[in-house]
Amino acid sequence: MNHEEYLAKIERANAWAKAYYVDDAPLASDEEYDTLYHEILNYENENPLFADEHSPTKRVGGMVLEGFNKAEHKARMWSMEDVFNEADLDAWIERVKKVKENFTFYCEPKFDGASLNLIYENGMLKQAITRGDGSIGEDVTENVKTIGSIPLRINYQEPIEIRGEVVIKKADFERLNTDRLSAGEALFANPRNAAAGSLRQLDTSITAKRKLMFYPWGIGINSLTQSFLSQKMSFVYSLGFLQPPRIVVTQSVDDVHTLYAELIAKRDEIEMMMDGMVVKVDDVSLQEELGYTVKYPKWMVAFKFPAIEKVTRLKDITLQVGRTGVVTPVAEVEAVNIEGVIVERATLHNFDEIERKDIRIGDSVIIIRSGDVIPKIIKVLTERRDGSEKVVERPLNCPVCGSELLDDGALIKCQNLSCDARVVGAIIHFASKKALNIDGLGDKIVEQLYAQKLVLHVKDLYTLNSEQLLALEGFKAKKADNLLAAIEQSKGVSLEKFINALGIEHIGEVAAKKIARAFGLEWLEANYEQIIALEGFGEEMAKSLVEFIHVNKAETYELMAVLQPIASKLEITESVFTGKTVVLTGSMSQPRDEIKVMLEKLGAKVSGSVSKKTDFVIYGEEAGSKLAKALELGVKTLSESELNGMIK
Template sequence: MTQELYQEKVALLKKWAHAYYVEDNPIASDEEYDRLYHEVLDYETAHPDEVAEDSPTKRVGGVIRDEFSKAKHIKRMWSMEDVFNNEEVQEWLDRVEKNIGECEYFCEPKFDGASMNLLYEGGKLIRAITRGDGVIGEEVTDNVRTIRSVPLTIDYDGLIEIRGEVVIRKDDFEQINAERLEEGESLFANPRNAAAGSLRQLDSSITAKRRLVFYPWGLGENTLAHRKLSQKMDYVYSLGFLEPPFAQDCKGIEEIEAFYQMLIAKRDDIPMMMDGMVLKVDEVDKQEELGYTVKFPKWMCAYKFPAIEKVTKINAITLQVGRTGVVTPVAEIEPVNIEGAMVSRATLHNFDEIERKDIHVGDSVIIIRSGDVIPKIIKVLEDRRDGSEVAVNRPTECPTCGSELLDEGALIKCQNLHCSDRVINSIIHFARKGCMNIDGLGSKIVELLVKEGIIKDILDLYFIKYEDLEHLEGFKEKRINNLLDAIQATKGVPLYRLLNAMGIEHIGEVASKALALEFGLGIVDAAYDQIIVIDGIGEEMANSVLEFMRVNHDFVLKLFETIQPTVEKKVEAEENPFKGKTVVLTGTMSESRGAIKEMLENLGAKVSGSVSKKTDFVIYGEEAGSKLDKAESLGVATLTEDEMRGML
């Protein structure tokens, strides 16, 4: 076979594969495909230096890794705000349209799988990264190359990030589990777990056998000039990617609800698991105008499908002690299958809820589960009681350490700081992504280190030695060094991350940033009156900080001394015309509104998304719309971009 004929056969093989895997419209028999495949493979075996970059033979995997490396997304991958009913959708629409006016929404199914970011450069797939924490994920390119619906090359010269969901079709999932059962392997709980587990195989040939499918739903880095997201996605589909079975542009709540109800009706017919519908503002400029919160874009949300209800029985109530000492009751129920997941536990939140719902051990109950939401009991079927049910009493002793519990009514707490459950859960929280992000320190490792007496609190992590770990099963030289390096690499982290990692009740990332900026290392001695005046900090949060610092004052100081966190200094803006003023930006300007917003905030201005009587200035560029009109009608001062810069 000549090189020219080989290239022709590769092109034909790719055409047949695309028709089968992407268009779901085979144009060749399996026998013809297999015969041509082996002709191509024979040529490549004889001429290894001439193998085409995008040859279908590269889909079989075979690359074996020791571990996955981390990789950074060019643009962040965001989470989504969840809404659960028509009223919440309307509230979300009202918030959006209050800021940008009436608009169209690009609606499509929300598949339940593993999020993936594909990076192409010069038309070639160069990297595939899991979502991770949105900024950094795991690089799984070798595994993703085995997915038939992911093009290895595309007709696009620049740099582009194509985001989507890796899923397993429901019938393929059943077949995979049947094969695992036959081979005596443990079964996957649901298609999403199967997809995520398949992507994390160190041997890519195993991934190749798992029948994974990739559906794109968005973009990161790109230079596409289309005005609408739906137009950009049409272009992505034209590059050879799978198109979702349904997608629609909708205006207003009625069209959105009609499409949503249609998807629910088609739920069983669509071959992939769906847990809702995604709404996105379609116009890219309006997306940018709306911007982002700390957690998610303001221009998109997930309209989740109704929760699925099942009837089961409570076999027992067990108690869990969290990192702050709160004792949470958990219902151990007779296992019940909900959308492919075997559910055997349900949350009860607290003992007030047990009393309010009059829950007994032995009761028949209705539980619900929606997407990732932990199953919960919504109703006790009292008419099914036969007298054998047992009432649940409020505990007085910690189930883990036996110390006396503090009963605050809604919350029951273990006050013993050395209670092993408190220690384990606090360390797990400390190490997780979003906190100190200690790679390799998962819950099982934490439990082992505490059980072996190697650590007893988060501070002990920083004094673990190589010889402390070398006797543990599964800990070889490379793994030990990687873990120790990951722990030491957290020294010097921003102070807010350390505060967030401490697990102060009611204090998350946003509050931690505000506290770190206001007090620095002096947070340990901050007074109530100083904390309560911080924007966004309420009475309960302030008291929680005070109580934590009172109980753990010396321990926190030792943490500061060991970790040496970076303290960001609060910079007081110099006097200028915008300091302390509320400003709204609208229209197209000489640079991105995000850059101008940052500049004004550094000057001490508060940049708002909507115009009101409290607005001090509306700064406008070309094609300014309703915000400028509203400012003029309210008598709010308006400035062109040039006038703003002139004032500075």
């Protein structure tokens, strides 16, 4: 066999593989494919220097990884807002209609698996990244290359991120668990965990054996010019990706409800586990106009399937103490199988709920699960009581440190700042990469410092000295000096990073930045009305911040005095852009983030979508739908060079 014949056989093998994995229409028998595969493999064994990177032999794995590196998505992978009934869905539709009365829906099944982002450049699969926190995930490229339904090469040369769900068929999941049982290995709880666990195998040959599948549901960074998401996704599917078993594009709300009912009816028939239906706005320009909250796009929702109910018995109630000191009751129930998930715990939220529902230890209860990590108790079957049930008492002392608890009604909190449950978790978060990024201060070292009573509060980090560290196991001069230097370097951090580092419930990086920009160093004096007025803030976020300020105000001021965070409140220079709404689009000669900051310093509000309220659209090369919409609405447009001229 010469090299040209070898390459031709690769093309034939890849075509047969696509027909098998993607089109579900095999073009050859298993025996024929195996014969062809081994012909290719034999040539590669004889000519290793000429082995082609698109060969099907590259999909079998065999590489053993030391670990997974962190990788950054080019565009953020957002979460979705969940709706659980027709009323919630109709409320979302009405919110969209306030922006545009008539629009088209794009609906598809919501598979329950592991979210993945594929990055293609010059037609080649360059990188595969798990969702992670939406900004940064884990690089699982080598494992993903073993998944037959993911093309290693596509007929599209521009950079593009293709997002989707890695799933495993229910039948393959059952076979996998049967094999694990025979081998004496722990069983996977459900197909989602099996998919996620298989994706993160350090031995790529194990991933290759797991029969994973990839269904695209969206795109990130791209240069596609189609005006509708349905058109963009049709193009993605044409590149050789699996298409969901049912997609509906319609302007009819009735059609949306009909598809939802159809998917529920076929829930058991469809080979992959589904937990709902995704409803999106199809018009890309309307998506941009609707924009985003802090957590999710306003132009899409996950219409979740009805929760599955099961009856079980409440064995006990245990107490968990969170990083902010909130004591949460957790129901321990007799194990029950709900859609392949073995449930042994259920959330109770707080003690007010226990009293309101009259939940007692020993009760028979109805629990529901609808894609939630922890199911919840919805009803107590009081008629089944036999008198042996025990009333649940509100705790008086912290289950971790034993100190007296503060009972604020709905919330019961441990106020002891030295409580193990609070201190260790708070310091670990404070030092983490997403917070102050104190290099060298990992989980084990924090636990070590706390155990030796060297750090009993975050601010104690800043009184550590070399002598104390050298007395600890595993520390030598260089390690101690490096850690002390990293702690010192964390001083003078930006205010938004400082706020995020505090680990306030519901307040992440984006929300922390908004708080810092709005209130500056006086953020601890902000009240509920001021906080909830911030863009993207809801009642839950505002209440959480107010509660944190109420409990921790004095301690936080002390910590600020030590770290001296730099206020992020922008100093505004009066300009033609002051008070104006500006939208950026297209490729610029400098990073768009830098241009955004510059405009904000000139008093502009930089928005992500174009509407009648937009004052300026500033465009660079390859500007797309935003520029077109600006011209349609008569919004003033400026090229990047015109912008620079105005600023000068």
